[in-house]
Every structure is written in C-alpha cells, then in structure tokens.
Amino acid sequence: MKYRVIPTLLTDGENIVKGEKFDNWRTIGNAEAISQVFGKRDVDELLLLDVTARLRKVPISVKLMSFFSNNLNVPFSVGGGINSLLDAKNCFRAGAEKVVLGTAAFQNQNLISEIADVFGTQAVVASLDFKEVQSDVLMTNSGKIKSVEVLEEIVQSLEKKGVGEFLVQSCEKDGTMSGMDINKIEKVRKLTKLPIIASGGAGSMEDLLHAINSGASAVAAGALFQFTEITPRQVGSFLSSQGISVRNR
Amino acid sequence: MLISVIDLGINNLTSVINSFSKPLNSNDSIEVFNSSNSNSPDLLILPGLGKFSAGMEALQSNNMNYKIIGLVNSGTKLVGICLGMQLLSERSAESPNTPGLGLIEGHCEKLPLSQGEPVPHTGWESIEVSSTDHFSSLSSGRDFYFVHSYHLVPKNKEDISGITRFGNDRFISVVQKNNILGVQFHPEKSGEAGIDLVSEIVAWAR
Numbered sequence: 048m049k050y051r052v053i054p055t056l057l058t059d060g061e062n063i064v065k066g067e068k069f070d071n072w073r074t075i076g077n078a079e080a081i082s083q084v085f086g087k088r089d090v091d092e093l094l095l096l097d098v099t100a101r102l103r104k105v106p107i108s109v110k111l112m113s114f115f116s117n118n119l120n121v122p123f124s125v126g127g128g129i130n131s132l133l134d135a136k137n138c139f140r141a142g143a144e145k146v147v148l149g150t151a152a153f154q155n156q157n158l159i160s161e162i163a164d165v166f167g168t169q170a171v172v173a174s175l176d177f178k179e180v181q182s183d184v185l186m187t188n189s190g191k192i193k194s195v196e197v198l199e200e201i202v203q204s205l206e207k208k209g210v211g212e213f214l215v216q217s218c219e220k221d222g223t224m225s226g227m228d229i230n231k232i233e234k235v236r237k238l239t240k241l242p243i244i245a246s247g248g249a250g251s252m253e254d255l256l257h258a259i260n261s262g263a264s265a266v267a268a269g270a271l272f273q274f275t276e277i278t279p280r281q282v283g284s285f286l287s288s289q290g291i292s293v294r295n296r
Numbered sequence: 297m298l299i300s301v302i303d304l305g306i307n308n309l310t311s312v313i314n315s316f317s318k319p320l321n322s323n324d325s326i327e328v329f330n331s332s333n334s335n336s337p338d339l340l341i342l343p344g345l346g347k348f349s350a351g352m353e354a355l356q357s358n359n360m361n362y363k364i365i366g367l368v369n370s371g372t373k374l375v376g377i378c379l380g381m382q383l384l385s386e387r388s389a390e391s392p393n394t395p396g397l398g399l400i401e402g403h404c405e406k407l408p409l410s411q412g413e414p415v416p417h418t419g420w421e422s423i424e425v426s427s428t429d430h431f432s433s434l435s436s437g438r439d440f441y442f443v444h445s446y447h448l449v450p451k452n453k454e455d456i457s458g459i460t461r462f463g464n465d466r467f468i469s470v471v472q473k474n475n476i477l478g479v480q481f482h483p484e485k486s487g488e489a490g491i492d493l494v495s496e497i498v499a500w501a502r
Contacts, residue, residue, distance in 0.1 A: 048418075049420045049421070116311055117314060120315060120485065121485055122485050140308055141308070167445065169416040242414065295422055295438050295439045
C-alpha cells in the first residue's frame with residue numbers, strides 16, 4: 048500500500064480554524080474558499096475535523112462537507128460529534144469516504160460495527176487522542192476529558208468492532224510544529240496491523256518521514272501546510288526521494 | 297450528448313456527477329437515470345458502493361436492469377465504477393443467489409486475505425494495462441483510488457484491459473468489451489488522473 052500525505056483542516060462548524068494543543072481555536076479562513084484551494088492541490092486525501100461539534104452537541108455540518116465534496120476530486124474523511132448510524136450516513140451522503148470516531152469510539156463501540164456493516168470497515172477511523180508524550184493517557188471530547196481506557200485494551204476492542212484505520216493524535220504536540228510523538232506511533236504499530244494515520248506536531252518533512260519509518264501508514268499535518276510554504280505534493284516527492292512508496296501522480 | 301447516471305440509492309452521486317460534468321460543453325447534459333425517460337443517453341454511468349445483492353436489488357426494483365441491458369445492446373456506452381463494474385458480471389461470491397447483469401462473462405471473488413494486505417483494499421494503485429484503445433490515462437503509470445473487497449474475474453481474456461497489484465497477487469482492475477467499460481477504482485476520487493480518464497470516457501462516448 049502507498050504511504051499517504053494528508054492535510055488536516057479543523058473547523059468550528061463555520062470557518063476553518065487552527066489551534067494549539069487542542070485549544071485556542073482561531074479562524075484562518077473561509078471553508079468554501081479553502082476547499083477550492085485544496086481541490087486544486089490534488090492531495091492524496093484530506094481530513095476535516097469539527098473540533099467544537101462534540102461540545103455543541105451536533106454532528107459535523109453537512110453544508111461544510113458539501114463544499115469539500117463539490118471541490119475535491121480525492122477522498123476525504125470527516126469527524127466531530129458523530130453519535131449515530133444516521134449521523135454517519137449523512138456524512139457518506141454528503142460525499143465523505145470515511146468517518147472519524149473519537150468520543151463515540153470510546154463510549155459507544157457498537158456504533159463502529161453498525162457503520163462497518165453498512166459501509167465497510169475501511170469507512171471507519173478511530174481516533175486515539177493522546178494527552179501527552181509522557182504517558183499513554185487517552186482523551187475524549189476534543190481533548191477535554193480524560194478517558195479511563197487502557198491503550199492496549201481499547202485498540203484491541205476497537206479492531207474487533209470493525210475499525211479499519213487508527214488516527215493517532217497528540218494533544219500536547221498539536222499545532223506546535225515541534226516534532227511528532229514518535230513513541231506513540233511505534234506503540235500503536237505494535238498493537239495493530241491496521242493502517243495508522245500519524246498526526247500532531249509535524250514541523251518539517253523530516254518529521255513526517257520519521258513518523259513513517261516508525262510505523263505510520265499515512266501522515267497528517269495541519270500547521271505545516273497552513274503556516275509554511277511546504278505543500279503535500281512536495282512532501283510526497285521528498286518521501287519518494289527517501290525510498291518511500293507514495294502515490295504516482 | 298446526454299450522460300445518465302444510475303442511482304442505486306446508496307452511493308453519493310454528487311462527486312460522480314461533478315466529475316462527469318467537467319468535460320461537458322453547453323449542448324451536453326447530465327441527469328440521474330430514470331427508466332421512464334424517453335431520451336436515450338449516449339453514456340450510462342453505473343457507480344456503486346456496498347453489497348452486490350443490494351446493488352442488483354436496486355436495479356431490479358424499477359426494472360432498470362432490463363432497460364440498461366436494452367440500451368447497451370443497442371449501442372449505448374456504459375461505464376461501471378467499483379461495485380458498478382462487478383454488477384456487469386454474471387454473479388459474485390458476495391451474494392451467491394443474486395445474478396448480475398451478465399454483460400461481461402465472468403464472476404466476482406473476494407480479494408485474498410493471504411496477501412497480508414488489509415481487505416477492503418483501500419488506497420492509490422496504478423494499472424498495468426494490457427490493452428487500451430481509448431484511454432491513455434490508464435497506461436500513464438499514475439495511480440487511481442481503490443476501495444473494494446471483491447474483484448471481477450472475467451471469463452474471456454480479451455475483455456481484460458487492466459491489471460493491478462495486490463500484495464504479491466494481482467486482480468483485474470479494468471475490463472472493456474465493445475461499448476462497455478468497467479473500472480474497479482473510483483475515477484471521481486482519483487485526482488488529476490481521474491479527471492483525465494473521465495475526459496477520455498466522455499470523448500469515447502461522443
């Protein structure tokens with residue numbers, strides 16, 4: 048399987064936002080305009096997460112997703128506030144390829160099987176939001192609430208329920224561009240054979256290469272693509288030059 | 297020209313309609329296929345997602361299957377995408393009791409788990425093209441986006457137009473027989489390479 052480079056876009060339900068350490072969200076642009084920009088960039092895949100949906104008790108907005116399905120010619124995954132099979136169906140109907148379950152994956156694991164039965168396991172991504180580099184503590188509710196789940200057990204049970212992919216995020220590293228939590232990527236890689244998307248803290252192309260060499264199947268970055276000149280396509284060429292098999296464009 | 301997109305009720309047609317609208321000019325139109333519509337399309341698109349039986353049941357519910365077979369037999373070009381390609385065959389291991397459209401002789405099998413590759417097979421892969429008359433984008437070496445657990449095994453070698461790697465194994469990713477084309481990947485989700493193929497499909501159907 049080819050390694051993927053995935054730009055992450057966060058939204059507050061209206062605009063595209065960016066924060067640091069899962070907090071301090073500030074608007075960086077209009078969602079429709081940004082969907083057009085990424086449509087032109089011909090990325091491998093895109094990740095759109097609503098970071099306030101869970102707190103606002105609504106699923107990610109269909110209108111927002113439609114901007115992306117209208118403008119992208121590539122697959123995209125969506126997450127934020129998805130609580131039911133109907134919520135998931137609305138995402139697929141709006142053109143998303145995969146749904147990302149964070150809080151729901153921890154609190155209602157049957158939802159994973161319900162979605163996977165209808166749309167396939169590849170359509171369900173479980174998000175593992177690590178609190179910090181120092182521990183294996185996992186967070187839910189957009190990084191606001193500590194989970195009591197043990198990493199080894201939850202990975203195993205999520206896989207059994209029909210998750211097709213893991214998103215490994217770091218709350219501490221998010222938005223800092225200070226390097227990724229490599230130890231967590233290695234740890235999750237040892238626990239599962241499923242594809243892993245590594246996310247949080249990428250500040251350079253070398254950081255992304257490091258994540259892939261540590262077991263990631265795909266690398267996601269937000270700030271790197273928003274605040275530097277580096278594009279996903281450049282990352283692809285760089286990875287390819289380092290002997291990593293990426294999409295042929 | 298008129299392009300007609302078949303709605304199986306489970307897939308999102310927006311991205312398919314958007315991508316096939318791009319190469320059209322002002323005299324062309326694109327619509328959702330309707331069995332009772334008297335206008336004959338120049339190009340039929342059969343996209344698909346989900347189980348083989350669910351797809352066939354959706355086609356049978358309005359006798360769309362007979363209408364489609366009739367149009368194809370009278371020369372209308374047909375493109376099956378993903379499950380839509382599999383529905384062109386005679387049957388599938390996914391739903392052994394449900395016959396397919398039978399437009400391409402052959403059947404569908406599940407991808408082998410023995411390759412150590414995740415099934416459903418999801419991601420970007422290229423096509424090793426054995427023969428293609430109209431679709432140079434397929435032999436460009438560029439990758440297309442796949443999401444599937446089953447694949448078509450055509451009975452006749454001459455229907456095979458593209459092969460794709462799966463671990464150390466291979467599966468048939470493109471079939472072509474006269475006015476029928478089947479692709480296992482999603483051109484509408486395959487970025488620039490997909491856009492190029494869609495333009496070639498539209499040019500082929502003109």
